[in-house]
Amino acid sequence: MTTPVTIRLQEADFDTAREVAAMSAGRTDVGAVVSFSGVCRGGVDGDAIDALTLEHYPGMAEAEIGRHVEEALGRWPLLGVTVIHRYGRIVPGENIVLVVTASSHRQAAFEAAEFLMDYLKTRAPFWKREDRAAGDTNWVDAAAHDDAAAARWTKS
Amino acid sequence: MKVVYFAWVRERIGKAEETVEPPAEVRTVGELINWLAGRGETYAHAFETPRVIRAAIDHAHVPPETAIAGAREIAFFPPMTGG
Numbered sequence: 726m727t728t729p730v731t732i733r734l735q736e737a738d739f740d741t742a743r744e745v746a747a748m749s750a751g752r753t754d755v756g757a758v759v760s761f762s763g764v765c766r767g768g769v770d771g772d773a774i775d776a777l778t779l780e781h782y783p784g785m786a787e788a789e790i791g792r793h794v795e796e797a798l799g800r801w802p803l804l805g806v807t808v809i810h811r812y813g814r815i816v817p818g819e820n821i822v823l824v825v826t827a828s829s830h831r832q833a834a835f836e837a838a839e840f841l842m843d844y845l846k847t848r849a850p851f852w853k854r855e856d857r858a859a860g861d862t863n864w865v866d867a868a869a870h871d872d873a874a875a876a877r878w879t880k881s
Numbered sequence: 882m883k884v885v886y887f888a889w890v891r892e893r894i895g896k897a898e899e900t901v902e903p904p905a906e907v908r909t910v911g912e913l914i915n916w917l918a919g920r921g922e923t924y925a926h927a928f929e930t931p932r933v934i935r936a937a938i939d940h941a942h943v944p945p946e947t948a949i950a951g952a953r954e955i956a957f958f959p960p961m962t963g964g
Binding site: 845 | 885887888889937940941942956958959960961962963964
């Protein structure tokens, strides 16, 4: 059977509990569901932000996430994958991204979720801009530790 | 060919997309970056540090040595910060 895959890019928020529940609804082969939620923080080092604005590359973002989901399906015995990534204005406390993976046993689900997040952060064409009061904006710099996290999945 | 820009590359250039016709000697993504950088102040600012610029051809990441022949859409953007 083909593994059910859901990839959604959307401006609106999503319901994490509903997405997690859907992963095992109506089936008895799933033994492990792992979810990761990325949430908008209110600022870094005491420097408060009003919001994040997420820009993305329509078309490529879906394609790139799809390529990484395909790779995850080839590496782990997954029974389901859901990736939802928001774009547009996101205020502190709101969801940014959700990855849900399902498998018979926990290890595959844990590892695949981490793999997908590491690649989403470094390869999926999204860019975060911090918006502060009085129209002050700042594009977030890529973090070297995110590149290192993605690099550890590279097959030798 | 169609060229698209994102994030601060887009802001510095002042447009999200355009159609460009580089001369025949511009063969690779890296050479296209150098050629674009010579089109004016806004472009020079956007491409002032070529090694940080990421590129995609037809929705797939490519390194700078990639040939641009046959490309429908070439994108330039900063390192990604999603997730």
